[in-house]
Structure formats: C-alpha cells, structure tokens
Amino acid sequence: MDFLERDKYAGHRAAAEQWVAANLRPEWVEEEHRTGTHHNKVLHRKLADEGLLGAGWPKEYGGTEVDPDYAQAVFQEIAHFGLRMDGWITTWMVASTILRAGSEEIKREIIPAALRGEAVIVLGYTEPSCGSDAAAAKTRAIRTEDGGWVINGSKMFTSTAHEATHVFLLTRTNTDVPKHRGLTMFLVSLDLPGVEIAPIYTMGGQRTNATYYGDVRVPDSTRVGDVDGGWGVMRVALVFERGSSTGRTGPTLAEQVAEYAQQHTGWDGTRLYDAPGVKEVLARSAIDDEVSKLLGMRTHWAAENGTMTGIEGATAKLWSSEHSQRQHAAFMDLLGADGVVNGHAGALGGLVEHEFRNSVVSTIYGGSSEVMREIVAERRLKLPRSRPAN
Amino acid sequence: MVDLAFSAEQNALRSAFAELFAKHASIERVRAAEPLGFDERLWAEMVAIGAPVLGVPESAGGAGASALEVAIVAQEFGRRIAPVPLVEAIVAANLLAAVGGQADLVGAIAGGDVLPSLALSRPHDGVVHLAPAGAVADAIVAFDGDRLLLSRRSGNRPYVPQTPNLASAPIADWDLGSDPVVLATGRAAEEHYAAAIAQWRLYTAAALVGLGQTALDIGVDYVKERHAFGVPLGWFQSIQHRLADVATAGEGSELLTWEAAWATDAQPERAPALATMAFLCAAEAAFDICRASLQYHGGYGYTLEYDIQLYFRRAKAWPLAGGALKPIYDELADVLYVKGTEVA
Numbered sequence: 171m172d173f174l175e176r177d178k179y180a181g182h183r184a185a186a187e188q189w190v191a192a193n194l195r196p197e198w199v200e201e202e203h204r205t206g207t208h209h210n211k212v213l214h215r216k217l218a219d220e221g222l223l224g225a226g227w228p229k230e231y232g233g234t235e236v237d238p239d240y241a242q243a244v245f246q247e248i249a250h251f252g253l254r255m256d257g258w259i260t261t262w263m264v265a266s267t268i269l270r271a272g273s274e275e276i277k278r279e280i281i282p283a284a285l286r287g288e289a290v291i292v293l294g295y296t297e298p299s300c301g302s303d304a305a306a307a308k309t310r311a312i313r314t315e316d317g318g319w320v321i322n323g324s325k326m327f328t329s330t331a332h333e334a335t336h337v338f339l340l341t342r343t344n345t346d347v348p349k350h351r352g353l354t355m356f357l358v359s360l361d362l363p364g365v366e367i368a369p370i371y372t373m374g375g376q377r378t379n380a381t382y383y384g385d386v387r388v389p390d391s392t393r394v395g396d397v398d399g400g401w402g403v404m405r406v407a408l409v410f411e412r413g414s415s416t417g418r419t420g421p422t423l424a425e426q427v428a429e430y431a432q433q434h435t436g437w438d439g440t441r442l443y444d445a446p447g448v449k450e451v452l453a454r455s456a457i458d459d460e461v462s463k464l465l466g467m468r469t470h471w472a473a474e475n476g477t478m479t480g481i482e483g484a485t486a487k488l489w490s491s492e493h494s495q496r497q498h499a500a501f502m503d504l505l506g507a508d509g510v511v512n513g514h515a516g517a518l519g520g521l522v523e524h525e526f527r528n529s530v531v532s533t534i535y536g537g538s539s540e541v542m543r544e545i546v547a548e549r550r551l552k553l554p555r556s557r558p559a560n
Numbered sequence: 561m562v563d564l565a566f567s568a569e570q571n572a573l574r575s576a577f578a579e580l581f582a583k584h585a586s587i588e589r590v591r592a593a594e595p596l597g598f599d600e601r602l603w604a605e606m607v608a609i610g611a612p613v614l615g616v617p618e619s620a621g622g623a624g625a626s627a628l629e630v631a632i633v634a635q636e637f638g639r640r641i642a643p644v645p646l647v648e649a650i651v652a653a654n655l656l657a658a659v660g661g662q663a664d665l666v667g668a669i670a671g672g673d674v675l676p677s678l679a680l681s682r683p684h685d686g687v688v689h690l691a692p693a694g695a696v697a698d699a700i701v702a703f704d705g706d707r708l709l710l711s712r713r714s715g716n717r718p719y720v721p722q723t724p725n726l727a728s729a730p731i732a733d734w735d736l737g738s739d740p741v742v743l744a745t746g747r748a749a750e751e752h753y754a755a756a757i758a759q760w761r762l763y764t765a766a767a768l769v770g771l772g773q774t775a776l777d778i779g780v781d782y783v784k785e786r787h788a789f790g791v792p793l794g795w796f797q798s799i800q801h802r803l804a805d806v807a808t809a810g811e812g813s814e815l816l817t818w819e820a821a822w823a824t825d826a827q828p829e830r831a832p833a834l835a836t837m838a839f840l841c842a843a844e845a846a847f848d849i850c851r852a853s854l855q856y857h858g859g860y861g862y863t864l865e866y867d868i869q870l871y872f873r874r875a876k877a878w879p880l881a882g883g884a885l886k887p888i889y890d891e892l893a894d895v896l897y898v899k900g901t902e903v904a
Contacts, residue, residue, distance in 0.1 A: 171628060172563040173819045174826065428897035449893035450886065456896050457837045461812035464819060471564050485808050540801070547800035551780050551807060554795045 175467065182243035190247040199252040206377035209257030209290070209333045213248070218287025223258065231269070232282030250420070257290045257330045263410040264291040264338040268357070271403045272394045279391075280336070280357060291357070294325040294339040294381065295404070301326075301534075302541050304340065305350045305401060309383060311341035319393070321358065321386040327535075329378040331367050334360055337381060338407070344398050353400030356392050358383070374528040423525060424455040427501050430518050436506065451500045458497065462490035481550045488542035491532035498526040564818075566632070573629055577636040580609060585642035587867055593643035596718065597728040598696045603644045607672035612649045613657075615759075620657040621670050627759070627824035631766040631817060638770030641874050645677060645693035645730065647763045652676035652701050655756040659708065659743045665699065674698040674712075678756055679734070680882045683709075686736045692881050694732030695722040701743065702736060703753035709740040727877030757882075758832040761839035762824070764878060765817045771878075772810045772846035775871040779803065779853025782868075786858075799856055806849045813838065813845040836892050843879035850875040 179186070198210050217223050222245075226238030248255060265284045268277055283289035300306040309323025321341060328337060337358050344352030360367070364386040370378045395403035421429075431442035431452070442448060465486035472478040501522045502509045508517040516523055533539045547553045566574070584605045593599040606612060615630045616622020625633075630650060637646050653669050653676055656662045668674040677693040679702035688694070688702050695718040702709045711734065713719055720732045744752055780803060783794035793799055820834035850872040854861035861868050879885065894901040 171566065171818055171822050172561060172826070173822050175562055425897065428893070432898070443897075450889040452897060453840070453889040453892040456892070457816070457841050460819075460834075460837060461809075461816055461841065464815035465808075465812055467562055468564055468815060471562050485811060488804070489808050489812055543801040543804035544797075546804035546807060547794075551794075551800075551803055553780070553784065553800050553803070554792055556795050556797050556800060 179243035186243035208254035224285035232285040267407040290334040294337040355394040458493040484545040581640040585640040628821040631821040634763040634766035635770035638767030648692040688734040691734040695730040708743040708749035762835040765838040765842040768842040768846040772849040809845040813842040846875040
C-alpha cells in the first residue's frame with residue numbers, strides 16, 4: 171500500500187504560476203462574484219489562442235502541441251486564483267463525449283471550434299419536471315419531412331447558457347418504448363429561432379438558467395449518436411462528469427477556522443478555540459476531510475487501474491458532500507453572529523458564509539445523495555431494487 | 561504512487577489469521593467465553609502462531625511485522641470478536657522490546673509463559689483502574705506520568721475477579737504492588753508510552769473496522785431474509801439508505817486506518833495524529849453500523865439469542881477502554897491546529 175499522492179504536474183507548477191501572474195486580473199474574481207457567471211470570455215479566448223484548450227486532443231480535430239500536463243497545471247492555478255471555468259468544463263465534457271459517440275461530420279464541425287474557443291457548450295439534461303430521473307425527459311424532438319428535427323420543451327439549470335453557443339440536449343424521440351430507449355441527443359445552436367434563455371439566481375450566488383425550446387428546427391447532422399440511442403450517449407457523458415481533479419491545495423477551511431478561533435474571542439470574552447465543543451468540531455472536521463480525501467483517492471486509483479465499478483465514486487460523492495454540509499453548518503455555529511455577515515466585514519472575510527451557501531447544492535447536483543445511497547445499497551450491499559421499474 | 565492494494569504476502573497473512581480465527585474463534589466459542597471474555601485455548605493458538613510478538617523486531621525474537629501487517633491481523637481479530645486480549649498483548653510486547661533490557665520477558669511472551677498487557681489509565685495510589693486484561697494478564701506496563709513501570713504476577717487465571725462490563729472483557733483493577741520494575745523515566749518513559757498509546761489506538765481502530773464489517777454483514781443478511789408487509793426488510797428505502805450511510809462511514813474508517821498504519825513507517829511525523837483520527841473514526845463508524853444492524857433485527861436484536869448484540873456491546877466498549885472520547889477529540893485538535901503540541 172502507498173498513500174502518497176505524487177504531484178503529477180510538479181514540473182509545470184512554476185510556469186503555470188507565471189502564466190497566471192501574467193494573465194489573470196483580480197477584478198475578474200470580483201466580477202464573477204458580482205454576476206454569478208462562472209465563465210470569463212477574455213480568459214477563455216486567451217486559453218484557446220495559446221493552445222491550452224487544445225492540449226492533448228487529436229491533431230485532426232484541432233489538438234495543439236501544448237503539453238496537456240502543463241495545461242492542467244494552468245487550469246489548477248486558475249482555480250486556485252479564484253476563477254471558475256464552468257464554460258470550459260462542460261464544453262470539454264461534451265466534446266469528449268462527441269469524440270467517442272459522435273459522427274465524423276459533427277466531430278469535425280464542433281471539436282476544432284470548441285478547442286479554438288469559438289464553441290462553448292452547456293448541458294441540457296435536467297428539466298423542470300425531472301432531475302435525478304433524467305431519462306424521464308419530456309423535451310420532444312420530432313422528425314420533419316426534410317429529414318431534420320423540430321424540438322419543443324424546456325430545460326432547467328442550463329448554467330452558462332447565456333455565454334454559450336450550443337446546448338447538449340437530451341430529447342425524447344419515441345414515446346412507445348420504455349423511457350430509456352426513446353431518447354436522442356442533439357447539439358443545438360443557442361442562437362436558433364425559438365430558443366429562449368431566462369436567468370435563475372441561486373443562494374450560492376451563481377447565476378444559472380432555464381432554457382426554452384419552441385419549434386426549434388435543427389438538421390439531422392446535429393444529432394449525436396443513434397436515434398433513440400441517447401441514453402447510451404448519456405452514459406458516456408456521465409463518466410466525464412466525475413473527471414474533476416483535486417488540484418493544488420492551500421490551507422483547509424478547518425485550518426483557517428481553527429486559526430481564526432485561536433485569534434478571536436466570543437461575546438463572553440473567552441477565546442473561541444477554548445469554548446466548549448469547539449475543539450471537537452475542528453477535530454471531527456479534520457477526520458472527515460481526511461476520509462473525503464481517501465474515498466476520492468480510492469475512486470481515482472480504481473479508475474486508473476481499470477477496476478472502477480461506479481460504487482467508489484458514489485461512495486465518495488455521498489460522503490464528501492454530506493460531510494461538507496455538516497462541516498459548514500458546524501463552522502457557522504462556531505463563529506456565531508460574525509459568521510453570518512457577508513463579505514469582508516464578516517469572520518474570515520465571509521469565507522465560511524459564502525462556502526456555507528455553496529455547500530447546499532453539493533448534495534444535489536451531479537447525482538443527489540439519495541441516488542448515491544441507492545447505488546451503494548443496490549450495488550455494494552446487494553439489497554433489492556426499491557425504485558419502481560419504468 | 562498511490563496503491564491501495566495489499567501485497568501477496570499481506571493477503572497471505574490475512575488468510576492465515578482469518579482461517580485460524582474461523583476455526584478457533586467461532587461465535588460459539590465467543591459465547592462460551594462469556595462473561596470473562598477469555599479463551600485459554602484460543603490464546604494458546606495465538607502464541608503458537610506467534611501473534612503476541614508479531615510486531616516485535618526479529619532481532620528481539622519477534623516476527624518483525626510492519627504496523628500495516630499487525631493492523632491486518634487486528635482487523636481479522638475484530639471480525640471474529642475473538643475472546644483474547646490480542647491488541648493489548650501486542651502493544652505491550654512491542655513496548656517491552658522497544659524499552660530494551662527485557663529480553664527474557666519478551667522471550668517468555670513469545671513462548672506463551674507470559675501474557676502482557678498495557679495500562680491505558682494512569683495508576684492512582686499504585687492501582688491501575690480497569691486495566692485491559694487485568695484479570696488474566698501475567699504482566700502489565702503502566703506509566704505514572706514520570707516512570708514506565710512493569711508489574712508481574714504468577715499463578716492461575718483469573719488472578720482477580722473480572723470487573724463485570726458491557727464488552728465481557730477481562731478487565732480488572734491492577735495493584736502494581738510496592739516495588740514495580742522501573743523500565744524508563746522522564747522523557748524516554750513518556751515517549752515510549754506515547755508510542756504505545758498510538759499503537760493501541762491504531763490496532764483498536766483496525767479491530768473495530770473488522771468488527772463493523774461483520775456487524776454490517778449480519779445486518780444486511782438479516783434484512784434480505786426477514787420479510788415484513790410482504791417484502792424483504794431491505795426493500796425499504798429508509799433501511800437501505802441508513803445501511804448505505806453506515807457502510808460508507810465504515811469504508812472511510814477502514815481507509816483511514818490503513819493510511820495511519822502505512823504512515824507509521826512512511827510518514828512517522830503524521831502517524832500519531834492519524835492513528836488517533838482512525839481510532840475516533842472507527843469507534844463511531846463501528847458503533848453506528850451495529851446500532852443500525854441491531855435496529856433492523858427488531859425485537860430479536862434486543863435478545864441474547866441473536867449475535868448482533870455481541871458486536872453492539874463491544875463496538876461501544878472497546879474504544880472506551882482507552883478513556884473518555886471527548887478529551888481525545890480535544891487533544892487531537894491541539895495536535896492538528898496548535899503549533900508545538902504533541903500527542904499526549
């Protein structure tokens with residue numbers, strides 16, 4: 171056994187730090203917080219122009235000579251700087267799916283455009299009436315006489331759609347078969363007549379969207395995978411949802427709270443750190459952080475060894491998201507009134523309050539805790555299937 | 561590179577002990593050993609396979625097993641809730657070998673003439689309160705805050721009546737007598753004892769991981785067999801989801817235990833804190849598993865006839881042999897967050 175994680179990108183760290191220092195601007199972070207849009211056009215363009223987006227991709231689809239490890243190191247430094255790249259993350263996921271499941275025509279059309287930064291693709295799976303049960307999608311795609319398709323329906327949480335060019339749309343093309351067998355995927359241009367984008371604001375500050383599709387006409391060449399074969403494409407796509415890496419680490423939130431608690435007193439004049447129960451909260455937090463790290467490590471290890479069953483990822487996701495929520499709530503209790511204050515006037519510059527808001531969604535997106543528990547119960551514990559069949 | 565697989569040798573070690581415990585620590589033997597919690601024949605098997613001196617260096621007459629290997633054995637021990645004080649004996653033997661000058665005693669441990677134990681509380685007026693294996697051990701090592709003391713006795717087991725307890729463990733107060741042997745003093749004594757406590761926490765964590773795994777199997781098997789309202793109990797989501805949660809915590813505690821064991825050799829500066837983390841994590845996870853498994857047995861879970869109660873009682877009691885848990889959380893926080901703090 172060996173638990174030592176070696177830094178795969180160690181040789182590129184210094185260059186990546188230089189890149190960030192030379193190219194990123196602190197006001198972009200402010201802007202991201204103000205607008206709730208986790209995508210920066212200027213940055214995206216710069217990454218594309220320097221070949222960072224195309225690093226590691228096949229030459230025939232626009233791949234560049236840039237070392238993919240260097241590109242990853244830069245992406246991690248960008249995240250460390252405080253900027254999110256949701257637009258690239260979803261574009262990368264969809265382009266990766268198309269590379270495996272798309273026709274040659276659509277591969278040649280969309281992947282080079284994505285790597286040049288011209289195409290930004292968002293996800294259109296979830297609907298107002300179905301989230302965890304994605305295969306229950308109602309958005310309809312119906313064949314037209316000219317061999318194309320007409321699409322009607324709506325999607326929820328199409329984040330970054332207002333900055334994007336395309337949506338990767340899960341649609342129903344057959345209502346006469348079990349739900350998983352009547353789905354088809356399309357890559358739909360967002361500037362087509364009939365597409366509407368409406369903002370949705372969230373408790374964590376992120377802006378997301380509802381998107382509406384009214385008689386949107388698309389040619390058959392926008393289809394990804396077979397007609398009624400959409401669920402197979404989705405299974406490919408969902409694998410890429412779990413691909414995020416941990417990146418470089420700074421002090422943990424627990425370490426920051428522990429330091430704050432040692433430097434500040436509560437309203438009764440005692441040092442926060444010495445207040446009853448505070449040390450236990452901080453110790454538990456360290457234990458649960460370590461377990462989150464180890465369950466994530468096991469998922470990556472299983473994936474690299476080709477022994478991943480899907481249970482490891484579900485276990486890790488369930489634990490780390492539930493722990494994250496418990497931890498943030500406990501830290502809020504620890505900080506008291508100052509922990510509730512937004513931004514710079516608050517304890518730790520509002521960090522805990524901000525993260526507390528964000529942690530709410532961690533047990534929901536990317537597979538809710540209830541779905542994760544179902545995976546563990548059915549596949550790990552081999553308990554009988556409780557959910558009704560179609 | 562991260563590698564979470566055991567080596568072929570480690571798997572062979574696991575199999576050897578799994579077979580031994582399956583043969584000599586069946587649930588019937590566990591029940592037969594109640595309430596004292598000590599099976600003399602099983603202890604003889606432990607001695608025969610070299611378990612008490614497993615972690616003692618080869619140069620001192622032991623098997624020289626790594627912490628990870630000892631943890632693997634402790635996990636198998638926990639799976640069978642084997643009625644012998646194996647963890648205390650291993651830690652005491654390691655401590656005596658580390659202190660030095662006790663070659664004869666270590667030899668007697670290897671030969672089965674002496675069953676050693678470790679005091680987990682400080683003696684008061686020369687008496688160790690609720691010493692692990694206090695009713696059956698032939699020797700005990702205690703730390704009084706300055707001196708590392710050795711007390712021995714001879715005769716027949718049990719030496720003193722067991723203090724009746726939740727786990728049916730052979731605990732009893734131990735009078736160190738008027739002239740215990742002083743093994744070490746001052747800083748050296750403190751360091752040896754701190755290392756022993758870290759080991760005890762690590763191997764107890766491993767034992768609790770094993771205990772939790774069997775308790776989970778018992779609960780999962782039961783909810784598959786038992787029907788209510790025309791369906792297996794395990795069909796209900798309320799039951800599925802709680803079992804999924806406790807199974808997840810159990811897996812987390814297992815990984816943390818292996819990491820702590822690995823760190824003993826690979827990252828010694830982090831090892832004591834990791835051992836404490838694994839101990840607290842496994843204590844909670846094992847008990848949560850037992851509580852859920854017992855709950856889903858319904859009224860049967862409360863009866864002595866079903867095995868889950870044997871696990872439930874030990875899951876709560878084993879970690880408490882090392883004292884109240886709340887101060888250990890506080891101590892851990894200081895070690896992790898306050899500069900210059902060492903493990904007590």
